[in-house]
Amino acid sequence: MSEALVEIRSLTKHYTRGKQTVEVLHGIDLDIPRGDFVALMGPSGSGKTTLLNLIGGLDTPTSGSVSVEGRRIDEFSTGELARWRAEHIGFVFQFYNLLPVLSAQKNVELPLLLAKMGSAERAKRAKVALTLVGLADRGGHKPNELSGGQEQRVAIARALVTDPTLLVCDEPTGDLDRKTADEVLTLLQTLNREHGKTIIMVTHDPKAAEFANRTVHLDKGLLADEATAH
Numbered sequence: 476m477s478e479a480l481v482e483i484r485s486l487t488k489h490y491t492r493g494k495q496t497v498e499v500l501h502g503i504d505l506d507i508p509r510g511d512f513v514a515l516m517g518p519s520g521s522g523k524t525t526l527l528n529l530i531g532g533l534d535t536p537t538s539g540s541v542s543v544e545g546r547r548i549d550e551f552s553t554g555e556l557a558r559w560r561a562e563h564i565g566f567v568f569q570f571y572n573l574l575p576v577l578s579a580q581k582n583v584e585l586p587l588l589l590a591k592m593g594s595a596e597r598a599k600r601a602k603v604a605l606t607l608v609g610l611a612d613r614g615g616h617k618p619n620e621l622s623g624g625q626e627q628r629v630a631i632a633r634a635l636v637t638d639p640t641l642l643v644c645d646e647p648t649g650d651l652d653r654k655t656a657d658e659v660l661t662l663l664q665t666l667n668r669e670h671g672k673t674i675i676m677v678t679h680d681p682k683a684a685e686f687a688n689r690t691v692h693l694d695k696g697l698l699a700d701e702a703t704a705h
């Protein structure tokens with residue numbers, strides 16, 4: 476029996492603020508096969524980032540399960556989850572989150588500091604990742620010496636450098652103009668199609684979603700209809 480890379484069952488998430496409980500996800504069932512590129516869309520406040528953070532192990536569910544490669548990550552301790560995340564998930568955010576004092580090369584090396592690895596090996600892997608995103612010649616540049624699109628490419632290289640199981644992107648083109656956004660989305664598509672990366676991407680932009688293999692719609696914490704693009 477083939478098993479999905481990510482299996483989500485009856486997933487709920489409630490946040491408590493003082494006496495108030497905010498019920499964000501109401502029971503999500505979703506399978507993401509290995510090699511998929513999924514766009515997650517829905518109105519503001521529908522729970523997209525919450526769902527993405529549960530899949531990426533940045534947060535834990537109220538009830539239900541999240542399995543990745545057959546392992547129940549919702550049952551991990553905080554420490555186990557942090558270690559698992561560092562090994563298995565590459566994160567890409569809207570505002571890049573690069574460290575301004577470090578060069579592109581050193582930013583990309585950062586996730587490897589957690590692995591037991593010599594500095595020459597770290598440098599080599601970071602260079603491979605920068606080459607993959609088309610920035611082999613920008614390794615010495617600091618973030619403020621790069622364009623927004625280049626900064627996001629560096630962030631994608633940083634997310635890829637550990638060879639993660641899953642690339643998790645939250646509005647990766649939300650701060651970019653159309654042309655630059657399309658270049659970054661084409662890069663994500665290439666990583667998916669030619670390098671087999673499994674990608675889940677939250678976006679508000681229907682044009683961005685067209686780069687994915689399918690779109691999953693969230694509405695008020697529940698999955699709506701699914702559309703397959705290609």
Ligand SMILES: Nc1ncnc2c1ncn2[C@@H]1O[C@H](COP(=O)(O)OP(=O)(O)OP(=O)(O)O)[C@@H](O)[C@H]1O
Nearest residue numbers: 490491492497499518519520521522523524525526
């Ligand atoms: N840590 C938290 N504590 C309390 N409520 C939260 C917390 N995080 C999110 N929420 C609430 O959960 C709901 C869903 O938030 P989420 O960020 O998942 O939505 P979203 O679909 O990604 O929205 P957007 O498109 O605006 O980014 C919102 O009503 C938000 O206020």
